[in-house]
Structures are given as C-alpha cells and as structure tokens.
Amino acid sequence: MKKVSVSFTLNGDPVTADVPVTWTLLKTLREYFELTGAKEGCGVGECGACTVLVDGKAVNSCLYPIPEVEGRSVTTIEGIAEKDGTLHPIQKAFLENNGVQCGFCTSGMIMSAKALLDQNPDPSEEDIRKSIAGNFCRCTGYVQIVESIQMAAKLKE
Amino acid sequence: MPDYLFVGKSIPRTIEADKVTGKAVYINDLRRPGMLYGKILYSTHAHARIKRIDASKARRLQGVRAVLTGRDIPDVRVGFLKDQTVLKKDVVRQFRDEVAAVAAITPEIAEEALSLIEVEYEPLPAVFDPIEAMKEGAPLVHETDARGRPVKSNILPLPWKFSVGDMEQARKEAAFVTKDHVSTTWVNQCCMGTSGCVAEFDQSNNLTLYSPTNVIFGHIGRISEYFSRIGLAGKKIRVVNPVVGGSFGTKLDTDIYEFIAIQLALNTRKPVKILFDREEEFRALPPRQPAVFTIEQGCDREGRLVFRHCEAVLDNGAYTSWGATTPSVMIMPMSSLYRVPNVYFKATCVYTNNIYAQAMRGYGNPQATFAVETSMDSLAEAAGIDPAEFRLINRNQPGDETPMNLKITSCGLEECIRAVKERLQWDEKKKARQKTRGLGMASLIHVAGGARVTKSDGHGIMVKLDEFGHVDVIESGTDQGQGSPTVISQIVAEALGVRPEDVFITFGDTALALWDAGTHASRHTFMAGNAALIACAKAKRQILDMAVDIIPKIVKLNFKRMKRKDPGFAEPDLDYGLIADPEDLDIRDRMIFPKKEPDHPYFRVPISDILRNGLHVGIGESRVVAAEAFYDPPTEMLNREMKGNLSMTYAFGTTGVEVEVDEETGDVRILNLVAAHDVGKAMNPTLLLGQIYGAGYTGVGYGLTEEIKVRNGRVMNPSFRDYQMLTAMDVVPIEPVIVEPDDKDGPYGAKGVGEPGLVPTAPAIANAVYDAIGVRIRDLPITPEKILTALKQKKGGMNV
Structure with a gap:
C-alpha cells in the first residue's frame, strides 16, 4: 500500500504521520496516534460520532482523506481540556446536565459544540440544534445535550 | 421526609468524566496483543440450499489466519429454541445467515478474504408474510425441529395464551364494543456504538470474552452450554464489559457473531475481535419484530x-x-x-x-x-x-x-x-x-x-472500604449509559455515610461480581439499590463495631498528647456511654458520631480514622471492612x-x-x-x-x-x-x-x-x-x- 507522510498540528503539537494514502483522518487518529475518542458510528459521514475540528471547523473525520490534513490544525476531544486535566466548559456542562448517557456520540457532539461556541459564543437554541444536526444520539433525545451546550455558553462567559 | 444528603439530588455524572474526554474504552477501541480481526460472510439469499463453498482462495490470501465454514466447526445448535447453528452448512433461511468467517491481521484483509469465498446456492421457495406462512402448504422455514423431528408448520411451538373470566358472558354484558386491527413494524435499536466483542483463550482454553452484553451471567450460561458440545466442558468463562455504547435490548442474547469470534479465537489461538459496521448493525442484528x-x-x-x-x-x-x-x-x-x-x-x-x-x-x-x-x-x-x-x-x-x-x-x-x-x-x-x-x-x-x-431474579453486590474511606463497589449489573454509576454511588454514599465521590464502582465482570439476572427490564436501580442497602448496612455495622472500640482509644490518645504538650490540661469528664453500643452511633458525610450528640466535640470522628486504626493494629486484631449482599425479591x-x-x-x-x-x-x-x-x-x-x-x-x-x-x-x-x-x-x-x-x-x-x-x-x-x-x-x-x-x-x- 502506497504510504504518505503528512505533517500537521494535532492538539497543539506538530506531528507527522506515515500512513497508507487511502487512510482517513479518523483511521489515522485512531490507529496511528491511538487517539480513540473520535468514534466510527457509521463510516460514511451520517452520524457525526467521528467529528473533530480541522482549522476550527467541525468535520466528519471518517470522510476526511489524510493527505488533505497536510499543514492544517486538528483538534480532537483529547485536546480540549487544560493540560492539568481541568475540563473544558463544554465537557463540564455535559457532565453537569446529563448531556452524556452511553457516551458514544459524546466526543463528536462536544466537538461540534466547540466549533459552534468558538464562532458564536451566544447561540440560539436553533443555532445549537443546527450545529449538532449531523450528530446522532439514541440515548438522550438531544434535550439535555442542547441544554448542556447552552450551559457551556454561560460557563464560558 | 427524611433529610437525605445525596438521594434525590441531581448529582452530576462526574464519575463518568472519561466519556467527555475520549478516554472511555468501548469495544471499538479495545485492542489486545496479537489481536486478529474477524469478518462474517452473510447469505445472499433469503432461503437457499448451499451447494458448494470454496474458501481455498481466501485461505491463501496473505495475512489470513483462519477461514471457517459450517464444515469446519462442530454442528452445534444455539438460540432460544436451538434452531440455528453458528455457521450454516446446508441451508440458509434469511439474508443475514452466517455462512463463513475469516480472521486476519487487519480488517481490510479479512474483508478481502470474504470476497474470495465462493458460495453456490440453489434457491428454495421462501415465505415473508407471517399470515401466509401460517397457511397449510406454505414453504417451511425449518423442515425439522431442534431434535431433528420433522415439523409441519411455521408456527413456533410457543403457546402464548392468556385467558381469564367468561368472555362469552362479558360480550353479552357489554353496552359498547369496538374492534380494531393494528400493526407495528420492524425497528432497529440504533445503538450509536456498533456491536462487537473480543474473544481470547488462555493456554488452558479458558475464555475471556470482552462483550457489551447486559446479561453477563446469561452469557456464561449459553457459552458454557456451547462449550460442553465442542469439547471444552468445564473451562472457565469470564465475561468482561467494555464501556457500552448503547444497549436497548440488543445485548440481551449471546449473538451469533460472538460464537463466531470464539470459534475463530479457538482456531487461531489469538484474540479475535469482531466489530460490526453500521450496515451490519441494520442487516445482521435482530431488531424489534413486527x-x-x-x-x-x-x-x-x-x-x-x-x-x-x-x-x-x-x-x-x-x-x-x-x-x-x-x-x-x-x-x-x-x-x-x-x-x-x-x-x-x-x-x-x-x-x-x-x-x-x-x-x-x-x-x-x-x-x-x-x-x-x-x-x-x-x-x-x-x-x-x-x-x-x-x-x-x-x-x-x-x-x-x-x-x-x-x-x-x-x-x-x-x-x-x-x-x-x-x-x-x-x-x-x-x-x-x-x-x-x-x-x-x-x-x-x-x-x-x-x-x-428466570428462576432467580437475584442481584449481587459487594462493598469494601479501604483505610482512606474509599468505597469499592463490585456491581453484578452492567452500565450501558443509563446513569447507574452515579445513582448507585448516591445510594451507597447515603447508606454508608460517605460521599458519592468516595465511591468507585466496577460493573460487568463475571470474575469479580457475584451474580445478576441481567441489567434488563428496567430493574437496575431497584435491584442494585436494594442489594446495596443490604450490603451497606452490613459494612456500616462493621465500621460501627470498630468505632465502639476505637473512638475511646483515639480520644484517650489525644488527651495523652495534649497532656504532654500542656501538663496543666485537665481531661474532661466524658460520657463514654454515648458511644458504647454500635446502635448508638451513626455515619454521615464521612463522619462517625453518637446519635444522641452528633456534634460531640470528642466523639465525632472521620470514618477514615476508624478504618485506618482498625486495619493497622496487630496480629489477630486487624480488621477490614467488606460486605456482600444477594437480593432476590419475593416475586413469582x-x-x-x-x-x-x-x-x-x-x-x-x-x-x-x-x-x-x-x-x-x-x-x-x-x-x-x-x-x-x-x-x-x-x-x-x-x-x-x-x-x-x-x-x-x-x-x-x-x-x-x-x-x-x-x-x-x-x-x-x-x-x-x-x-x-x-x-x-x-x-x-x-x-x-x-x-x-x-x-x-x-x-x-x-x-x-x-x-x-x-x-x-x-x-x-x-x-x-x-x-x-x-x-x-x-x-x-x-x-x-x-x-x-x-x-x-x-x-x-x-x-x-
């Protein structure tokens, strides 16, 4: 399998991955860097469990070809808490307000929320729902996820 | 209304912080040394005879470690009515029938190997409508029952019938009667985490199965039955839950893919993981029926x-x-x-x-x-x-x-x-x-x-405290995201007198846990809660028994120290009767105190002081605090x-x-x-x-x-x-x-x-x-x- 060497910033650190050219960003994160927070829920960009940030934008990493990451900045769920372990306000809010149940969608959900709040610190409920429209959840009915993101917006103020 | 510290309060799910940081390890994330990846070849017909399977090309593919067909494993029947085998040898009866399986060093190679397996089918008449299937002359889905006796009908031998009262008389008495025909359809449970497991044998053929099942002991029962038919009778089976990405009924039975993973692991002597993709989740996982x-x-x-x-x-x-x-x-x-x-x-x-x-x-x-x-x-x-x-x-x-x-x-x-x-x-x-x-x-x-x-609806729990006042709870149930870690920690904290953050719970490991009928039927809070109350009452009694001995010693030691510092210190005249009987003591929010005088200046002692002083004493006197309970309610x-x-x-x-x-x-x-x-x-x-x-x-x-x-x-x-x-x-x-x-x-x-x-x-x-x-x-x-x-x-x- 033809390999490619891709250099980019991962959770603030410069990294290089030597992986098969056909790999996706998700596979690279999970297999090469052993960052398994981003999940494969469908593998075809429908469920959002694999959401990470590329240059601040939420993307489905299961569809994102690894060569496209060259020179970009990737943030995953593992990279948003403080170095000392202090949780990001969105992470705190999800625990506080039961935005997590089984947790499988949570990494993607939080990353979509982060992309939103970084752009729009005071979003409406509709803005929030739009931002997670591509993140599926079977446990929560989304209600407490939306509330968690609203709470996170307040915590960040 | 009793004054509860934790029960009834919206304690956050902090105990599950790993789920918001990407640290939680689901079956998707679990990897064992030398692990192989298993994939399943499914039927391409709803009903057909398998005329020929040729897996030779797949076996020759580099990186493939095993290819199994129905001819390569024992012909053992599994399922509720024992109406299927793990891999189908002669006949397929539905599109998701498993006809072959591969283990390879990567999922991609396993997938490629599947495409190299040639299967020739001879289609058989099929029936898809249950009403049609009930009619005489409909194609039979099964020609024989589990014992090989010929069957005449597609109707399952399960007489679900309930009748109470006098229907004829009641119809006469009714002033108004209506009749409705209603119907429901197939729905998928749609767990966000797809199904999967890792099967691993040790050198002596004892099995560890990492599985997201919510009935860990039921799994052992079914697998040990299977083992007894494939020459592995008596082998130890341990079922361990990873973090579970949703359950909703899907993890109640031992699925065919789990038996396949076990067979592949046995065949290759390596850990084997099978992980469904979303399409398999829709095609090959049993849903809610119409x-x-x-x-x-x-x-x-x-x-x-x-x-x-x-x-x-x-x-x-x-x-x-x-x-x-x-x-x-x-x-x-x-x-x-x-x-x-x-x-x-x-x-x-x-x-x-x-x-x-x-x-x-x-x-x-x-x-x-x-x-x-x-x-x-x-x-x-x-x-x-x-x-x-x-x-x-x-x-x-x-x-x-x-x-x-x-x-x-x-x-x-x-x-x-x-x-x-x-x-x-x-x-x-x-x-x-x-x-x-x-x-x-x-x-x-x-x-x-x-x-x-099932005959037992029991639920086991074990509680032990270390010398720092941390509580380990070994829960026989499973956590599929319902919030049990938080709720059980609230119950334990309330019942023992500690705080929820002092409680650490292990779920879903048959080697550690007592027994449980399964985390199904909305039963976990009720059953684990009641079991926890019994175990905590026992553990609490042990702590209070120690406290009766230890509090006076601590108090007297303190007085001795104070006297050493200040020779003029006058030892107060204390009523040791307040703490003479464990019944007179209580624990709340990490503190032990006499019930009659909760704020007593000398007799109010941190729980960890008692636990530490109870453990580090000497030969024949050291004590640990541990208790278990098996709650099986008086139901029918x-x-x-x-x-x-x-x-x-x-x-x-x-x-x-x-x-x-x-x-x-x-x-x-x-x-x-x-x-x-x-x-x-x-x-x-x-x-x-x-x-x-x-x-x-x-x-x-x-x-x-x-x-x-x-x-x-x-x-x-x-x-x-x-x-x-x-x-x-x-x-x-x-x-x-x-x-x-x-x-x-x-x-x-x-x-x-x-x-x-x-x-x-x-x-x-x-x-x-x-x-x-x-x-x-x-x-x-x-x-x-x-x-x-x-x-x-x-x-x-x-x-x-």
Missing part, C-alpha cells in the same frame, strides 16, 4: 371495561432469540393496563424467511400498548366518553390485583392522567377545537421492581396460565400529545408532549429526566418515522440516511412530570424507569392524530403517506 393485532374491547354504559380480547401474530423471522418471548411481556399490558375483568390474549409467533427478532427497550410492551391504547380510544368514542375520562374510569389503583395476579402496590396512574390533562389544557382545548389540531393520550404499565423471568415466575406477580412493583405513566397535522402534506407536528411518570422516588432528577426524554424521543420515532424496510427478506434501508431516526432538528417539546408515590419496596422509594417512557408515546400520537383530522392510523409508523391516503379515503366516503 406484530399485527386484532383487538376487541367492551365496556358497560358507565364506561367500565368489561372485556378485552386480542389475538396477535408476530413475524419471528427465521430463528428464535428473545424476540420470540416478547408475548410474555405483552400479556402484562393486555391483562393489566387499566382494570379489566375478562381478558383473552393469544400471540402466535411465526417463522418466516425475514430477519429474526430480538428485544428492544420495552420488550413487547410498546407493540401491545399501541394495540390496547388504540382500542381504548375507539371504545371511548363509541361510548361517547371523553378519552381521558374513560381512562380515569378504568385506571389501575393501589391495592389492585390484576387478572395476571400482578399485585399493584404504589400506583400513580391517576395523578399521571390528571397531570397530562392539566398540562395540555385538555378540557379547555377539547371545547375550543382548532381545525387540524388534536389531543391524544396513552398510558402504560411496566415492571419496575425486577422481573422474575409466571405459571402455566401466564399468571404471577413477577415484579415487586410496577411503573405507571401517561403520555399526552398535542399535534397539528398538515392535511396538504400529511406532516405531523408535535406541539407538546407531556410525559407523566410514576417513578416511586426520583433518585437523581436530572438523570431521571434523561431517561424520559430519551425514551420519549425513541417513542416518537417509533410513532412517526422509524421503520426497517424489509422486502422479500432483504433490509432495504441499512443506513442512518435511509432509516429515519430523529435528529436534533426534529424538535419535540417534551415536558416530563415526575410523580413520586414512594414505593415501599424500592430503595429509598424508587421504581424502575428505563423503558416506560417509550411505551405509550406512539399510541398517544396516533390518538392525537385521530383527534386532529378524524382518521385513525392503525399501522406504525404514522407516515405522511399513510395520513394522505387515509384522508383521501375519508373524503371518498370510505370508513377508516
């Missing part, structure tokens, strides 16, 4: 139910898993939702060449309640009684014993119905009707205090007549919905959904709401959008794109109402609540749609197409 009901009910002039008569046919698919037993749960709403003296219910499960069925949240209850509550609305209308009033007239009440012998203890159904009426402004809106808007409601009964479906298994008080208590609830129906497009908009639930006591209100919201949403999907489209046995929509699960853009304004009658048998008064929220949602919507536009959709889901068709028929003068 059912058709013919339900008749009658009531007297005052609106009191006189009888309920219902016959159901369930499409079982080609093999049996727990789906075939869902009628046992259907009997509960059929016999016991509302007071009804004469009941007849018969369910026939039929083999077809469709995908076979499993459990899903609510088991058979959502299907049966859709039938009962559709009929309740029809009958209320026939009797000229408001549907809410009709339900109030017939409501279950505390102290009732139902025709199924369920003993109703606490019952908040009346409050639930009234709450729904009030929140929806039922009476006002019924008077001032708005065109195309309508109100509907439906109620539920469900087990909420365990469910004795269903007898041959399908009667028995199988749960300690029952959950009740009512969902009311206001909808607006667009008569041009057929779209149903939910304007308000009130979900009132009798939960006994809310242990953690925020987490409880999460159960009601989540189950309610799944119920809305069941009512309006979700359907696995199965055509001639094949799943036509095996993706999220085509299977319409609700997204965050589908705004459903759910307003939960918590009714707390405090159950006498529940831990701190709690009842189970995991499944109830789903149960009444779809019929409440259907009833609201009828109220809005005058057409009753009796077939789930209530799609715009069905509404438009029904409206057209109505305008054309047809009766719907």
Whole structure:
C-alpha cells in the first residue's frame, strides 16, 4: 500500500504521520496516534460520532482523506481540556446536565459544540440544534445535550 | 421526609468524566496483543440450499489466519429454541445467515478474504408474510425441529395464551364494543456504538470474552452450554464489559457473531475481535419484530371495561432469540393496563424467511400498548366518553390485583392522567377545537421492581472500604449509559455515610461480581439499590463495631498528647456511654458520631480514622471492612396460565400529545408532549429526566418515522440516511412530570424507569392524530403517506 507522510498540528503539537494514502483522518487518529475518542458510528459521514475540528471547523473525520490534513490544525476531544486535566466548559456542562448517557456520540457532539461556541459564543437554541444536526444520539433525545451546550455558553462567559 | 444528603439530588455524572474526554474504552477501541480481526460472510439469499463453498482462495490470501465454514466447526445448535447453528452448512433461511468467517491481521484483509469465498446456492421457495406462512402448504422455514423431528408448520411451538373470566358472558354484558386491527413494524435499536466483542483463550482454553452484553451471567450460561458440545466442558468463562455504547435490548442474547469470534479465537489461538459496521448493525442484528393485532374491547354504559380480547401474530423471522418471548411481556399490558375483568390474549409467533427478532427497550410492551391504547380510544368514542375520562374510569389503583395476579402496590396512574390533562389544557382545548389540531393520550404499565423471568431474579453486590474511606463497589449489573454509576454511588454514599465521590464502582465482570439476572427490564436501580442497602448496612455495622472500640482509644490518645504538650490540661469528664453500643452511633458525610450528640466535640470522628486504626493494629486484631449482599425479591415466575406477580412493583405513566397535522402534506407536528411518570422516588432528577426524554424521543420515532424496510427478506434501508431516526432538528417539546408515590419496596422509594417512557408515546400520537383530522392510523409508523391516503379515503366516503 502506497504510504504518505503528512505533517500537521494535532492538539497543539506538530506531528507527522506515515500512513497508507487511502487512510482517513479518523483511521489515522485512531490507529496511528491511538487517539480513540473520535468514534466510527457509521463510516460514511451520517452520524457525526467521528467529528473533530480541522482549522476550527467541525468535520466528519471518517470522510476526511489524510493527505488533505497536510499543514492544517486538528483538534480532537483529547485536546480540549487544560493540560492539568481541568475540563473544558463544554465537557463540564455535559457532565453537569446529563448531556452524556452511553457516551458514544459524546466526543463528536462536544466537538461540534466547540466549533459552534468558538464562532458564536451566544447561540440560539436553533443555532445549537443546527450545529449538532449531523450528530446522532439514541440515548438522550438531544434535550439535555442542547441544554448542556447552552450551559457551556454561560460557563464560558 | 427524611433529610437525605445525596438521594434525590441531581448529582452530576462526574464519575463518568472519561466519556467527555475520549478516554472511555468501548469495544471499538479495545485492542489486545496479537489481536486478529474477524469478518462474517452473510447469505445472499433469503432461503437457499448451499451447494458448494470454496474458501481455498481466501485461505491463501496473505495475512489470513483462519477461514471457517459450517464444515469446519462442530454442528452445534444455539438460540432460544436451538434452531440455528453458528455457521450454516446446508441451508440458509434469511439474508443475514452466517455462512463463513475469516480472521486476519487487519480488517481490510479479512474483508478481502470474504470476497474470495465462493458460495453456490440453489434457491428454495421462501415465505415473508407471517399470515401466509401460517397457511397449510406454505414453504417451511425449518423442515425439522431442534431434535431433528420433522415439523409441519411455521408456527413456533410457543403457546402464548392468556385467558381469564367468561368472555362469552362479558360480550353479552357489554353496552359498547369496538374492534380494531393494528400493526407495528420492524425497528432497529440504533445503538450509536456498533456491536462487537473480543474473544481470547488462555493456554488452558479458558475464555475471556470482552462483550457489551447486559446479561453477563446469561452469557456464561449459553457459552458454557456451547462449550460442553465442542469439547471444552468445564473451562472457565469470564465475561468482561467494555464501556457500552448503547444497549436497548440488543445485548440481551449471546449473538451469533460472538460464537463466531470464539470459534475463530479457538482456531487461531489469538484474540479475535469482531466489530460490526453500521450496515451490519441494520442487516445482521435482530431488531424489534413486527406484530399485527386484532383487538376487541367492551365496556358497560358507565364506561367500565368489561372485556378485552386480542389475538396477535408476530413475524419471528427465521430463528428464535428473545424476540420470540416478547408475548410474555405483552400479556402484562393486555391483562393489566387499566382494570379489566375478562381478558383473552393469544400471540402466535411465526417463522418466516425475514430477519429474526430480538428485544428492544420495552420488550413487547410498546407493540401491545399501541394495540390496547388504540382500542381504548375507539371504545371511548363509541361510548361517547371523553378519552381521558374513560381512562380515569378504568385506571389501575393501589391495592389492585390484576387478572395476571400482578399485585399493584404504589400506583400513580391517576395523578399521571390528571397531570397530562392539566398540562395540555385538555378540557379547555377539547371545547375550543382548532381545525387540524388534536389531543391524544396513552398510558402504560411496566415492571419496575425486577422481573422474575428466570428462576432467580437475584442481584449481587459487594462493598469494601479501604483505610482512606474509599468505597469499592463490585456491581453484578452492567452500565450501558443509563446513569447507574452515579445513582448507585448516591445510594451507597447515603447508606454508608460517605460521599458519592468516595465511591468507585466496577460493573460487568463475571470474575469479580457475584451474580445478576441481567441489567434488563428496567430493574437496575431497584435491584442494585436494594442489594446495596443490604450490603451497606452490613459494612456500616462493621465500621460501627470498630468505632465502639476505637473512638475511646483515639480520644484517650489525644488527651495523652495534649497532656504532654500542656501538663496543666485537665481531661474532661466524658460520657463514654454515648458511644458504647454500635446502635448508638451513626455515619454521615464521612463522619462517625453518637446519635444522641452528633456534634460531640470528642466523639465525632472521620470514618477514615476508624478504618485506618482498625486495619493497622496487630496480629489477630486487624480488621477490614467488606460486605456482600444477594437480593432476590419475593416475586413469582409466571405459571402455566401466564399468571404471577413477577415484579415487586410496577411503573405507571401517561403520555399526552398535542399535534397539528398538515392535511396538504400529511406532516405531523408535535406541539407538546407531556410525559407523566410514576417513578416511586426520583433518585437523581436530572438523570431521571434523561431517561424520559430519551425514551420519549425513541417513542416518537417509533410513532412517526422509524421503520426497517424489509422486502422479500432483504433490509432495504441499512443506513442512518435511509432509516429515519430523529435528529436534533426534529424538535419535540417534551415536558416530563415526575410523580413520586414512594414505593415501599424500592430503595429509598424508587421504581424502575428505563423503558416506560417509550411505551405509550406512539399510541398517544396516533390518538392525537385521530383527534386532529378524524382518521385513525392503525399501522406504525404514522407516515405522511399513510395520513394522505387515509384522508383521501375519508373524503371518498370510505370508513377508516
């Protein structure tokens, strides 16, 4: 399998991955860097469990070809808490307000929320729902996820 | 009201912080040294004879470590009625039949190997409609039963029948009678984490299976039975849960893919992982099955139910898993939702060449309640009684014993119905009707205090404290995201006198845990809670026994120190009688104190001081604190007549919905959904709401959008794109109402609540749609197409 060497910033650190050219960003994160927070829920960009940030934008990493990451900045769920372990306000809010149940969608959900709040610190409920429209959840009915993101917006103020 | 520190409080899910940081290890993330990846080759026919399998090319592919077909493993039957083998050797009976399996060093190689396996089939006549399948002369899905005896019919040998009272007499007495035909469809559980497991043998052929099952000990039972037939009798089996990405019924049975992983691991001597992709999840995981009901009910002039008569046919698919037993749960709403003296219910499960069925949240209850509550609305209308009033007239009440012998203890159904009426402004809106808007409601009964479906409904728990006051809890149940880690830590903290953050819980490991009947049937809080109360009382007694010895020693040692520092120190005259008996002491918020003088300046001692001083003493005197409990409630298994008080208590609830129906497009908009639930006591209100919201949403999907489209046995929509699960853009304004009658048998008064929220949602919507536009959709889901068709028929003068 033809390999490619891709250099980019991962959770603030410069990294290089030597992986098969056909790999996706998700596979690279999970297999090469052993960052398994981003999940494969469908593998075809429908469920959002694999959401990470590329240059601040939420993307489905299961569809994102690894060569496209060259020179970009990737943030995953593992990279948003403080170095000392202090949780990001969105992470705190999800625990506080039961935005997590089984947790499988949570990494993607939080990353979509982060992309939103970084752009729009005071979003409406509709803005929030739009931002997670591509993140599926079977446990929560989304209600407490939306509330968690609203709470996170307040915590960040 | 007792002054609880933690019970009843919305303690955050901090104990699950790994889930918000990406650290939690799901089966998807689990990797063992030398692990191989297993993949399954499925049938390409609904019913066919396997003429030839050639796996030689696959075996030669570099990186492949094993290729197994039905000819390579022992011919052992598995499943509820032992009606299938792990790999199918001669005949396939459904599209998802497993005909071969591969283990390779990467998933990609395993996938490639599958494509190299050649299978030649000779198609056989197939049957896809359960009604057709019941007819004489229909193609037989199985030619023989598990013992090899020829069978004549596709009807499963499961006589699900319930009959109480005098139906003939009741029909005569009824002033009003209605009859409805209703039907429900296949729905997928849609766990966000796809299914998977890792099977690993040690050198002596003892198995460790990393599996997300919610019935870890049931797994051991089934696998050990399998082992006894493949020459591994007596080998130790350990089942370990990873973090579980949703369950909803899918993890109740030991799935075929798990047996395949075990066979591949045995064959390769390596750990083998099988992980489903989403398409497999839709095609090859047993879903909730379709059912058709013919339900008749009658009531007297005052609106009191006189009888309920219902016959159901369930499409079982080609093999049996727990789906075939869902009628046992259907009997509960059929016999016991509302007071009804004469009941007849018969369910026939039929083999077809469709995908076979499993459990899903609510088991058979959502299907049966859709039938009962559709009929309740029809009958209320026939009797000229408001549907809410009709339900109030017939409501279950505390102290009732139902025709199924369920003993109703606490019952908040009346409050639930009234709450729904009030929140929806039922009476006002019924008077001032708005065109195309309508109100509907439906109620539920469900087990909420365990469910004795096997001989033991027990639940084991172990509690131990270390010298720092940390509490380790070894829970026999499993955590699939329902919030148990937090709720159990609240209960343990309250009962022991520590804080929730002192409690560390291990779930889902058969090597550590005692025993449990499974984290199913909405039973975990009730069962684990009660077990925890017993274990904690024992552990607490041990601590207090030590405290009686140790507190005086600590106090005297302190006085000695003080005297050394200050020779003038005068030892106060203390009443040591306050702490002479463990009964006189209590523990709260990490502190031990005399009950009579909780703030005593000398006798109030941190729990860790006692634990440390108890452990580090000397030979023959050191003590550890550990206790276990096995709680098995005094309930009954269903007898041959399908009667028995199988749960300690029952959950009740009512969902009311206001909808607006667009008569041009057929779209149903939910304007308000009130979900009132009798939960006994809310242990953690925020987490409880999460159960009601989540189950309610799944119920809305069941009512309006979700359907696995199965055509001639094949799943036509095996993706999220085509299977319409609700997204965050589908705004459903759910307003939960918590009714707390405090159950006498529940831990701190709690009842189970995991499944109830789903149960009444779809019929409440259907009833609201009828109220809005005058057409009753009796077939789930209530799609715009069905509404438009029904409206057209109505305008054309047809009766719907």
